[in-house]
Amino acid sequence: MDRRTFLKHTGLAAASFALQGCTNSFAPRTRAAADKPNIVFIMADDVGQPVLGCYGGTSYKTPNLDRLARTGMRFNHCYSSPVCAPSRVKLMTGRYGFRNYKKWGHIPPDEITFGHLLQSAGYATAIAGKWQMCLQKNDPDHITKMGFQQNCVFGWHEGPRYYAPLIYENGKLRQEPEDKYGPDIFCQFITDFIKRNKDRPFLAYYSMAVCHAISNDLPSPPPTGPLGRYQTYKELAEYMDKLIGRLVSTLDELGLRENTLILFTGDNGTPPEFITKFVDGKYVEEPFVSMVAGKPVIGGKGRLTDAGTRVPLIANWPGITPAGRVSDDLIDFSDFMPTFVELAGGKLPTDRVIDGQSFLSQIKGQNGNPREWAYCQDEGDEDRAWVRTRRWKLYRDGRLYNMENDPLEKSPILPDADNAENSAVRKELLKVFESLKKGSLH
Secondary structure, rough: OOOHHHHHOOOOHHHHHOOOOOOOOOOOOOHHHHHHEEEEEEEEEOOOOHHHHOEEEOOOOOHHHHHHOOEEEEEEEEOOOOOOHHHHHHHHHHOOOOHOOOOOOOOOOOOHHHHHHHHHOOOOOEEEOOOOOOOOOOOOHHHHHOOOEEEEEEEEOOOOOOOEEEEEOOOOOEEEOOOOHHEEEEEEHHHHHHHHHOOEEEEEEEEOOOOOOOOOOOOOOOOOHHHHHOOHHHHHHHHHHHHHHHHHHHHHHHHOOHHHEEEEEEEEOOOOOEEEEOOOOOOEEEEEEEOOOOOOEEOOOOOHHHHHHHHHHHHEEEOOOOEEEEEEEEEHHHHHHHHHHHHHHHOOOOOOOOOOOOOOHHHOOOOOOEEEOOOEEEEOOOEEEEEEEEOOOEEEEOOOOOOOOOOOOOOEOOOOHHHHHHHHHHOOOOOOOHHOOOOOOO
């Protein structure tokens, strides 16, 4: 069925219509709904594994995230797209980019997101922070139509995200004074949403504005705020951690932690450079590195290497996730949508290929059915893509890497240099490329 038919049959069309007139009104929690766990999904912007202490990073203080990892689970092999917009479409729809990602910052109107599916399962849904799937001024109700009943996001390409932010809240424009800080507003919005819906199941998608650099495509440079300068990446990373601590404290105060799954990830790797100032009509970008185990690590945002696509993933659900567990299972960004749907007791659409598979069993400390491979492509370009296992990574152009021996991808193995093992691996991974081309599932 198409999206319109799906919404009709699940009752979401009527719910969406009603919410346009009463965006803060939700039905009381029923006995059946009370058994459904809440989901707080946090996705930071431009944050790779080296940023977090729990992944060995030492450049930034991240005590709240480290505590979530220590008392929950940490995944070593979670893979995003190398830049933000394709990652967001993939995780919201459970589908690879060659199926639905046609242009930058766009999600097809007939796509079904995890917002739609959790609404149909009885959840209140909200997003705060970064959307970047359309220009809000052209379609102010776009986020609601994409399944998120409550929303508060900065106007991508329209105004700043940090100081004096230009924000759309539930489709209506609000312009904040120069001393107001966008990340605080987004955090407050998501915590207020949780407080209003503490007696019913909810999905709170906290799509953080940090730690991305300031917007450099506005008519005039964004305000610097009270600092008189732009924040450093370190300042943003450490404030990100404080905001997450604020959110977790809210869940604790409301007595919701034991019935709430918190997931944290990043949309792509850390950038190699960062905007530090605006001088003589030009933005100045300066390189920076993150230290991991005493070694400098250069960010890889925009590249298909591990530095660009291997992102942190922490799961924390008291009494459910085993404390201190570290998983080496492969997690593909397409896996989030089916995981949320299984957790909510919902149903996946049957009229389209869903590439993701749930990793809920692993979150619960069970073996589950780990995927054998993950797939990634550069935006909508199928020719710039790879498929990988934990050990082996094959690019569509024929480059094969042994990631255990060559994690920085310095020595590609080409077909004419294959030995028996490499040849067998290449053959199996080529089968994956062929199966994707035919539209089949893993």
